[in-house]
Amino acid sequence: MAGQTAASTTDSAVISTRGLTKRYRGGQLAVDALDLSVPRGSVFGFLGPNGSGKTTTIRMLLGLIEPTEGGAVLLGEPMPRAARHVLPRVGALIEGPALYGFLSGRDNLLRYDAADPTADPATRTARVGHALERVGLAAAGSKKARAYSLGMKQRLGLAAALLQPRELLVLDEPTNGLDPQGMREIRSLVRELAGDGITVFLSSHLLDEIEQVCTHTAVMNRGRLITQGTVAEMSAAGARGKLAVTTPDTAEAARVLKERGVTDLVTEGDEITGDPPAADLAELNAALVEAGVRVRAFGVKRASLEDVFVQLTGEGFDVAG
Amino acid sequence: MSRAELTEERASGRPGAERPDGAAAAGAPARSRAVWSLGLFRSELTITFRRWRTLALLAVLAAVPILVGVAVRIETSDGGSIGSGGGEGPAFISQITNNGLFLVFTSLAATLPFFLPMSIGVIAGDSVAGEASAGTLRYLLVAPSGRTRLLLAKFTTVLVFCLAATLTVAVSALITGALLFPTGEVTLLSGTAIPFSEGLLRCLAVAVLVAVSLLGLAALGLFISTLTNSGIAAMAATVGLLITVQIVNTIPQLHAVHPFLFPHYWLSFADVLRDPVYWDDILKNLGVQALYTAVFGSAAWARFTGRDITA
Ligand SMILES: Nc1ncnc2c1ncn2[C@@H]1O[C@H](COP(=O)(O)OP(=O)(O)OP(=O)(O)O)[C@@H](O)[C@H]1O
Ligand SMILES: [Mg+2]
Numbered sequence: 001m002a003g004q005t006a007a008s009t010t011d012s013a014v015i016s017t018r019g020l021t022k023r024y025r026g027g028q029l030a031v032d033a034l035d036l037s038v039p040r041g042s043v044f045g046f047l048g049p050n051g052s053g054k055t056t057t058i059r060m061l062l063g064l065i066e067p068t069e070g071g072a073v074l075l076g077e078p079m080p081r082a083a084r085h086v087l088p089r090v091g092a093l094i095e096g097p098a099l100y101g102f103l104s105g106r107d108n109l110l111r112y113d114a115a116d117p118t119a120d121p122a123t124r125t126a127r128v129g130h131a132l133e134r135v136g137l138a139a140a141g142s143k144k145a146r147a148y149s150l151g152m153k154q155r156l157g158l159a160a161a162l163l164q165p166r167e168l169l170v171l172d173e174p175t176n177g178l179d180p181q182g183m184r185e186i187r188s189l190v191r192e193l194a195g196d197g198i199t200v201f202l203s204s205h206l207l208d209e210i211e212q213v214c215t216h217t218a219v220m221n222r223g224r225l226i227t228q229g230t231v232a233e234m235s236a237a238g239a240r241g242k243l244a245v246t247t248p249d250t251a252e253a254a255r256v257l258k259e260r261g262v263t264d265l266v267t268e269g270d271e272i273t274g275d276p277p278a279a280d281l282a283e284l285n286a287a288l289v290e291a292g293v294r295v296r297a298f299g300v301k302r303a304s305l306e307d308v309f310v311q312l313t314g315e316g317f318d319v320a321g
Numbered sequence: 322m323s324r325a326e327l328t329e330e331r332a333s334g335r336p337g338a339e340r341p342d343g344a345a346a347a348g349a350p351a352r353s354r355a356v357w358s359l360g361l362f363r364s365e366l367t368i369t370f371r372r373w374r375t376l377a378l379l380a381v382l383a384a385v386p387i388l389v390g391v392a393v394r395i396e397t398s399d400g401g402s403i404g405s406g407g408g409e410g411p412a413f414i415s416q417i418t419n420n421g422l423f424l425v426f427t428s429l430a431a432t433l434p435f436f437l438p439m440s441i442g443v444i445a446g447d448s449v450a451g452e453a454s455a456g457t458l459r460y461l462l463v464a465p466s467g468r469t470r471l472l473l474a475k476f477t478t479v480l481v482f483c484l485a486a487t488l489t490v491a492v493s494a495l496i497t498g499a500l501l502f503p504t505g506e507v508t509l510l511s512g513t514a515i516p517f518s519e520g521l522l523r524c525l526a527v528a529v530l531v532a533v534s535l536l537g538l539a540a541l542g543l544f545i546s547t548l549t550n551s552g553i554a555a556m557a558a559t560v561g562l563l564i565t566v567q568i569v570n571t572i573p574q575l576h577a578v579h580p581f582l583f584p585h586y587w588l589s590f591a592d593v594l595r596d597p598v599y600w601d602d603i604l605k606n607l608g609v610q611a612l613y614t615a616v617f618g619s620a621a622w623a624r625f626t627g628r629d630i631t632a
Contacts, residue, residue: 024631062463063462063463064462064631084465087463087464090463092460092463094463095459096456099457100457101455102371102372112461114361114363119360121360157460
């Protein structure tokens with residue numbers, strides 16, 4: 001897209017924060033000196049355990065709460081000062097949808113559209129209809145929002161984010177409460193939007209979700225940014241692949257592998273996994289066969305984003321206080 | 322940053338597919354700027370008047386004059402007169418049997434101490450806090466409605482409700498009065514008789530005056546509404562404050578603060594029914610309402626524009 005390259009030379013980051021910090025009134029440090037940079041045109045996955053400060057960051061980006069320190073630049077303009085110019089070009093879903101239960105889905109969207117001073121009233125009904133269609137709610141548009149299921153509410157929230165052509169979508173856990181079909185649809189919707197050149201910034205706990213749609217990702221933990229980069233970099237750098245050997249002769253196999261420099265060996269049933277050495281894996285396989293080990297399967301399992309995530313943020317289940 | 326730059330940047334960053342006509346896209350901001358305040362205000366009005374709660378409040382207000390009218394009619398149907406037992410009941414109630422128009426004044430006097438302001442307290446208290454507790458406030462703000470613009474739309478809507486509530490009482494009273502009692506020349510409190518048409522005009526003046534009397538409370542309710550994320554808490558606090566102030570207003574030992582209480586001159590609307598109109602208390606009432614509106618309107622603005630929206 002010609003316009004995009006022109007824009008990317010002037011400001012390649014759609015979101016960039018410097019030392020963004022939020023301390024809530026209770027003294028809770030929710031976000032700690034965050035330096036985030038979201039490239040234009042990327043699908044950016046924002047990861048982190050519960051309470052790590054994702055929603056707080058998003059609220060600061062959108063000007064809902066004032067940072068204690070530092071600042072954020074959205075689409076090249078400082079927030080929250082330039083909210084009036086910037087936010088019409090940003091669609092958002094923050095901590096789940098919020099609807100007027102006594103209004104129909106369609107009327108909810110009309111209401112949100114009326115709140116945007118740059119939205120053209122003449123095309124309002126058409127745009128609302130289009131947004132409803134896009135999220136698969138065209139048939140349920142005249143039903144009262146009170147009677148919507150969780151997934152329908154989530155879809156309506158997404159529709160509100162798509163009322164106008166946007167440059168950036170900020171989606172806080174967009175697939176929360178959706179059925180598998182809904183998730184797939186949202187994924188393909190995100191891909192489609194990204195294909196149009198829209199930057200999508202989405203937070204999620206569903207890591208395979210992120211792995212499937214995102215080009216870039218950042219990981220938060222206890223308010224701090226742990227890492228950011230492309231998804232490929234993350235999977236490659238964060239944890240190397242594991243060697244996995246399936247064999248009935250586990251004891252013998254373990255001995256040979258250890259000899260050849262495989263570390264961290266774990267035997268589980270008839271499968272042995274471990275960190276492979278730098279040497280050629282073909283040699284390793286030959287050595288096993290030479291030692292009379294009957295090999296059923298031999299291969300390297302690619303580290304999933306989940307492995308990386310757990311490695312970066314720790315195994316603990318308890319939420320940080 | 323100039324407008325031209327902004328438009329250019331938008332056009333470049335935005336996928337063109339959605340809007341094939343570039344000219345319309347460029348012209349849209351200028352046109353929508355002219356109607357921006359009305360769009361949100363209209364939406365706000367619809368939202369408020371489509372709620373069952375609002376309609377229920379208006380229904381209660383409309384029922385009061387009917388009840389009063391029917392009660393007076395029944396009590397006087399045997400030819401006896403009302404209020405002869407020692408000045409009980411709301412003001413003007415004894416005149417109703419002579420002229421149905423007085424049911425308007427009676428009903429306003431009967432609803433002004435509590436029913437009317439309570440309904441204002443509910444609507445004003447819920448205006449911002451209700452959106453916050455439903456979570457819709459954050460979506461309005463990122464739309465972006467703009468905080469000042471949203472607050473203005475909210476306050477204007479509460480003012481419209483003040484007028485609507487007062488007119489509901491007045492119109493219901495007028496219809497009931499005309500149906501149940503004779504109408505005709507109106508004898509004012511000062512003894513002068515004026516034609517019915519002029520009586521109607523004074524009715525309208527009284528209704529508007531009563532609506533304006535509620536401004537101070539409306540601003541106060543809006544301010545309280547910006548303080549909390551719970552619509553119920555804001556409504557309860559506003560109505561509670563109203564009751565407290567009404568009680569303080571009746572304690573003679575506290576007469577020094579009375580002139581500064583928002584309900585103190587509320588019943589001054591009766592002075593419109595004198596010839597010549599007695600302006601003193603009416604003007605004082607307007608002054609108090611203007612003061613409350615200025616003080617609490619600014620406080621609401623300061624609070625709302627500087628506040629973290631965490632709901
Ligand atoms: N309004 C608030 N007042 C005080 N502390 C808050 C407030 N909102 C959030 N926090 C705290 O800030 C921290 C970060 O919360 P945040 O909602 O940003 O987490 P999150 O990453 O979005 O979590 P989740 O994945 O559960 O949505 C938490 O420790 C939380 O307790
Ligand atoms: Mg969150």
